[in-house]
Amino acid sequence: MQNEKGHVERSVEYVRRKAFAPKDSFASAIEAQEWLDSILKKLNATKQQGTGKSAGELLTEEKKVLVKHPSSVMICSEQIQLRADKYATVSYQGNRYSVPDNLVGLFVDVSVRSRQMHIYSQNKRVAIHHRSYKSHDWVIDIEHYLDTFKKKPGALVGSQALAGNHYLRNLYFNLFQNESREFIELLSYCRDHMVSEEKLEESVKRLLSTCGNHATLEKLRALLGNKSFVAPTVETKDNITLKAKEQLSWITELMHQTNDNGQYKQSNNRI
Structure with missing residues (x-):
């Protein structure tokens, strides 16, 4: 266990030096994350000694023989329980995150991730917030x-x-x-x-x-709600319309008045 922990620490230190030794000043956390992502992409594309293949290529080959993980998505997070205060917020590392106001005084489960905070009550997710790295920040959703x-x-x-x-x-x-x-x-x-x-x-x-x-x-x-106004239809009552309807009615009746030879029977109707 100690060996694994030491290996992880050395890996993190290696990435830290490669990413932030050349550049350690950023306008925002988003810019820093984008810089880190670009460095990781470059490191994973570098050919490894003794193999002639990059880390990305080696991982692709290894995936073919790995057993599928039971979870559809692997998430690196810290799971903690926090109590919602009278302001309907939970506090984590000096910053406050809102929850629905009906949860005041109750404990909620919080999944702390590198970029987001997922908050659950009775196994139901009730809030998602971006994670703040400021000091004494309030991250509030007005819907709560x-x-x-x-x-x-x-x-x-x-x-x-x-x-x-x-x-x-x-x-x-x-x-x-x-x-x-x-x-x-x-x-x-x-x-x-x-x-x-x-x-x-x-x-x-x-x-x-x-x-x-x-x-x-x-x-x-x-x-x-995309509710479009539909004007009510107004039926025209002029003589032309009435005559046309009479003609259609007569033709319909005439079509049904045929004998067994397919010939029309006589009808007293007139146009």
């Missing part, structure tokens, strides 16, 4: 607080949940500033019907292009 906002709509304006989402914050102050309840209902509709923020943004733009600033909850819901 909609039931609370329905009861206390006045709490929406000053909430971290609204402040943390720039698009929704601007949408609220531009179109729904005096209609908090309608805004909360709109977000609830999007949550219940799995409407993405991208589709909401697109629908708002379409509505504003035709209605100006008169965007309402009902119009948005109709647009998001």
Whole structure:
């Protein structure tokens, strides 16, 4: 076990030196990850001593004789249990991640991964967040607080949940500033019907292009639900239409009035 641990540590140190000795300053964690991915790709394409093949090629050959793992996807993660506090968040390494507000005071299972936090309650996934490496950061999903906002709509304006989402914050102050309840209902509709923020943004733009600033909850819901207006059909009652219907009726009746030789029987109907 110690030998395996030492081998892993040496491998990690090797990759660390190859990746971050030449460059150790990045604008963001995403940029650092992209740099690491490019170095790993280059290392895996390098020919290995004594084989004349790259690590990637050797792995491809080895996969052919490996037994299939029972899990469809292998995930490297840390499994922990955390309690949701009064703010409906769980705390990990000084940062807070939101959970649905009905879980306040309860323990949840958290799968801590390098880039994401997956949160479960009673074996059901209730939240996915990007993992923050900042200090004292709040990673909040406004959907987790909609039931609370329905009861206390006045709490929406000053909430971290609204402040943390720039698009929704601007949408609220531009179109729904005096209609908090309608805004909360709109977000609830999007949550219940799995409407993405991208589709909401697109629908708002379409509505504003035709209605100006008169965007309402009902119009948005109709647009998001793809409910097109169908005008009721109006039957024309002019003489031409009536005569045409009489002709069609007579022809239909005539077609059914044939004898056994396929000849038409006489009919008293007239056009």
